[in-house]
Amino acid sequence: MSVVAQSFITLEDARRHLRIPIDDRAHDHRLEECVNAAAHLMTSITGRILIQTTHTNQYLTGDGTVLLSLPEYPIVPSHSITVRVSAIRAWDSESDLAFWNGNSGEDAENAAVIVADEGAAILERVDGDVWPRQSRSIRITYQAGYATTDDRYYQMAEAQQLLTNWYWSNEGLNQTLQSLNLPGATMSYVQAGMPVRALAILKQHSRNGVSLC
Numbered sequence: 001m002s003v004v005a006q007s008f009i010t011l012e013d014a015r016r017h018l019r020i021p022i023d024d025r026a027h028d029h030r031l032e033e034c035v036n037a038a039a040h041l042m043t044s045i046t047g048r049i050l051i052q053t054t055h056t057n058q059y060l061t062g063d064g065t066v067l068l069s070l071p072e073y074p075i076v077p078s079h080s081i082t083v084r085v086s087a088i089r090a091w092d093s094e095s096d097l098a099f100w101n102g103n104s105g106e107d108a109e110n111a112a113v114i115v116a117d118e119g120a121a122i123l124e125r126v127d128g129d130v131w132p133r134q135s136r137s138i139r140i141t142y143q144a145g146y147a148t149t150d151d152r153y154y155q156m157a158e159a160q161q162l163l164t165n166w167y168w169s170n171e172g173l174n175q176t177l178q179s180l181n182l183p184g185a186t187m188s189y190v191q192a193g194m195p196v197r198a199l200a201i202l203k204q205h206s207r208n209g210v211s212l213c
Helices: 011-017 028-046 151-169 196-204
Strands: 053-060 067-069 082-085 095-097 113-117 122-125 138-144 178-182 185-189
Touching: 011 028, 011 151, 028 151, 028 196, 151 196
Parallel strands: none
Antiparallel strands: 053 138, 067 122, 082 095, 082 138, 113 122, 178 185
């Protein structure tokens, strides 16, 4: 097992915070479980992939307007966003839509798509057309989430460290451990008593419609 890609902290970060001697590797497997369970729990609680990630070939459905809301946010306009649309879902006849990321040195006149709202991850069609209502007729690749240049990245790291500590300290307690399935692994976590500070941070970044206990 290794630390998952969605993690805001490394194994060494967790070890240092828990004051585990750097040469003590006896608990590495359990510590990785705690770090990964914390990362997965953050995604489950907020309903989002929080760390900056490239989302490749997501299939979306428009609502017949010029605005399209992407599932993950905030988006990274400087990253190459690829948008393809097929009116009949026959992808051999799909067409690329020219995207403009707002850079002054680029040609905006021929753009079909611009970023209307970076934080909310909303794209706008400016070519006189609308996003089709045809199911899954929009295929898009984009980058979204928090990077190390964003203060929110470090808020997420703090929340994950708190949750990691919580899992670690609960290991020996007489509490019922719940099963958590992750790609390639099954982990355990305690449902009750999560750190208040971690929940407060995650509440600020939860997707609309996701309720926190």
